[in-house]
Amino acid sequence: MKRELILNGNPMESIVGFSRAVRVGPYISVGGTAPVDSNGNTVGIGDPAVQARRCIEIIKDALERAGSGLQDVVRTRVILTNIEDWKTVIDVRAKYFRDVKPVDTIMQVTRFVNPEWLVEFEADAIVADEV
DSSP: OOEEEEOOOOTHIIIIIOOSEEEETTEEEEEEEOSBOTTSOBSSTTOHHHHHHHHHHHHHHHHHHTTOOGGGEEEEEEEESOGGGHHHHHHHHHHHHTTTOOEEEEEEOSOOSSTTOOEEEEEEEEOOOOO
């Protein structure tokens, strides 16, 4: 199967050696997605809802560049620095995934590389063949 790397220009892609997403056949994995703008600056400092929206929009863009979309997502992972933010963040997630209904995991971590980040998302998608 062909392996396709989906990059978004983040300078860390070449420094660390990672891709925003990787597609192999019908499978697409989107790694930990932080709430940053195109210049790498944190979006929505102190606001988990704004940060969640930004994370999902970055994931949406990566999936679309991989020939997919949010409709193909089968799993999301919500990673929080404060578990008390879960409801706020899940309400944002629901606006994007209410009808798709992927499986989900919500977890808390001590912190992210950038302490301004309150949330990161991961997603996995499978591009289904047309029937």
